[in-house]
Amino acid sequence: MPGPGGGLAADDPALTEQASYLLRPSSHMGEGLPSPTGAPMPSSSPRWAWSFVQPHRAALLLSFGLSLVGVAVGLAQPWLTKRIVDDGLMAGDANLLVTLAIGMVGVGLLSNLLSGVNRWVYVRASALVLFAMRESLYGHLQSLPPRFYATWSAGDVLSRLDGDLAEVQRFAVDAPLSAVNAIFTLIGAVALMALLDPALTLVAFVLLPAQILFLRGVRPWVERSTRAVREGAAGVSGFFVQRLSAIKLIQSVGAEAQESRRLAGLNQDFLTSLLRQQMMSFAVGGVPGLMSSASTAAVFLWGGLRVIEGGLSLGALIAFTAYLGRATGPAQTLLGLVTAAQRTRVSLDRVTELLHERPAVLPPAQPIEPPSGGGALSVEGVVFAHEAGSPVLRGLSLDVPAGAKIGVLGPSGAGKSTLVDLLHRHYDPQAGRILLNGIDLRAMAPAALRARVAVLGQDAPLLPGSIADNLRFGLQRVDEAVLREAVAAAQLSDWLARLPRGLDTPVGAWASSLSGGQRQRIALARCLLRQPDVLVLDEPVSALDAESAVRLSAEIDRLFAGRTRIVISHRAEALADCAAVHRLENGVLRVDSSDRVGEAA
Ligand SMILES: Nc1ncnc2c1ncn2[C@@H]1O[C@H](COP(=O)(O)OP(=O)(O)OP(=O)(O)O)[C@@H](O)[C@H]1O
DSSP: OOOTTOSOOTTOHHHHHHHHHHHSOGGGOGGGSOOSSSSSOOSSHHHHHHHHHGGGHHHHHHHHHHHHHHHHHHHHHHHHHHHIIIIIIITTOHHHHHHHHHHHHHHHHHHHHHHHHHHHHHHHHHHHHHHHHHHHHHHHHHTSOHHHHHHSOHHHHHHIIIIIHHHHHHHHHHHHHHHHHHHHHHHHHHHHHHHHOHHHHHHHTTTHHHHHHHHHHHHHHHHHHHHHHHHHHHHHHHHHHHHHHTHHHHHHTTOHHHHHHHHHHHHHHHHHHHHHHHHHHHHHHHHHHHHHHHHHHHHHHHHHHHHHHTSSOHHHHHHHHHHHHHHHHHHHHHHHHHHHHHHHHHHHHHHHHHHTSOOSOOOOSSOOOOOSSOOOEEEEEEEEOSSTTOOSEEEEEEEEOTTOEEEEEOOTTSSHHHHHHHHTTSSOOSEEEEEETTEEGGGSOHHHHHHHEEEEOSSOOOOSEEHHHHHHTTOSOOOHHHHHHHHHHTTOHHHHHHSTTGGGOEEOTTOTTSOHHHHHHHHHHHHHHHOOSEEEEESTTTTSOHHHHHHHHHHHHHHTTTSEEEEEESOGGGGTTOSEEEEEETTEEEEEOHHHHTTOO
16 A cells, blocks of 8 residues: 555556547547446447347347338228239139138237237337436436536436437437338238339329429528427426526525526427428428328329230239228338438437536546555645636645645635545646645545545535435445434434424425524434544535524534544634634635734734
8 A cells, every 4th residue: 555645646647548539539439338237339329329239139139120020011901902802702612711801800810919019029029128228327427517507407407318328229229220121021011012013103103203303402402491390499408407406596586486487488499390390291291191191192093004905903002002001101200210310410410419417527547545543644736627727726735634624715707616625536636736645635535535535515405305324325334323423413303303293304395494593413423433544624604593503513423523624714713723724815725824823814
């Protein structure tokens, strides 16, 4: 194990490898896409999508095989009709009529059975593909730094994670199957039509090129109107995500009516684009329908004349028109797939933009387990800029012996939260290094580091679930006795005793039913359960009244006595009992002599 100061050096090959990864421009980041298996990443977004379909190839091939059998069975039905009319009815063969009628029922039953099995196989494989894509994207989102969450809107991320991903999955799973299915049905139907009457087949398809040209011509309009509907839907869901999390602000500034009007405006825009898209689909769908009717009429006219002349049997004409009906659908499916591909491209681009967001830190290839016990921290010449050219920290150094309590004082915007993010390895320093017990933080797995260094911040985030769930959050197993001990230490016992469901009391989605003090105490108990070596206190009592703040600070000191504590504040009074206070100014720390602490506010 490296001794003090002997952790991973900045020129260590493992770090150089990480640094070069992190410095690569995001536009070249194909191979950085998260893969479902953790294997080497595919270099393009269609390949990324395909990599989730591949593990389900067998199920999808089975579904494909069942579809083909379904197509064959479906195509057999008009042929049976022909035989019923020509060989049964017209020939007056009652026995054959009965046999063929029974055959028709059998074919119908088989077709239903196959499509039931097919639906189960297909829905399961399709859902598993979607879940794997979502899990991979969510895993990627969890690796992104605070900077990402500060710049992206939650509604936008949600609409990409939900609607766009589903669109990509639908196409990736559906398109190959639908295309092959349509091609086989089309080829089968046309071949059987040609077998029945080649000349009539030419009559039937004389209008097909016109249909293809029409659908190609209107495609850009269809795509534009579909995109407008998707963006409109994303706008409305984004509105709800943003507004519901800021409902208190809306109420406190009396903006309810204004917000309702804003929603009505968004709804109106959405309705306009929805109506436009629906009318467009209706018109686009109607024209080929008219052309199909014209083709069918031509077939009846021409074929009917041939039946009257005796050149074609009535059964053959009936079977022919049934095949014509079956060929029209697949032809339109194939044309529709081209439009769907373009719609999917839009969604895939939106998902890829999320995938191209880079994690700010990478776990080392061979992480060093941080030794437990003792929490000596050493910050050595750390430089960090959120934006190139304007560093927030400019060579900051700090030594905190194990078990010491030190304060960091600095005005708003000085870089205190940035320092906390570096201590928790949400970012890595751009120069310099931070050592815990002599080991560079970059040599440790972030999760292992965060188990040793806990942060108690200004806001105490809680998740929906019970109070106990929130206390145990992120920990594998916590004994009931240990949980109750932490609750008692954080002085939550009296309050919990008054709640009818105690620790099982559900915390509302935004935990607004809890006071700031109760939330902070829950967060404190959560820290206690983790037993960290270092506790970083980033203004944890700033939301409390003076008396509660003093009480909670005293409790923290009692509970974490002997552990390393770094108290961060812009108020000098909050740091009065620290062994040393460092003032953060112009991106560096200077020791603030204890007699100046009182003036700092
Ligand atoms: N994601 C970011 N992108 C760009 N600049 C950022 C980002 N986060 C913080 N900054 C900037 O870095 C500087 C330091 O911010 P930081 O939040 O660390 O200050 P602070 O001392 O914690 O302030 P406060 O006491 O108000 O929380 C500020 O100028 C801030 O605008």
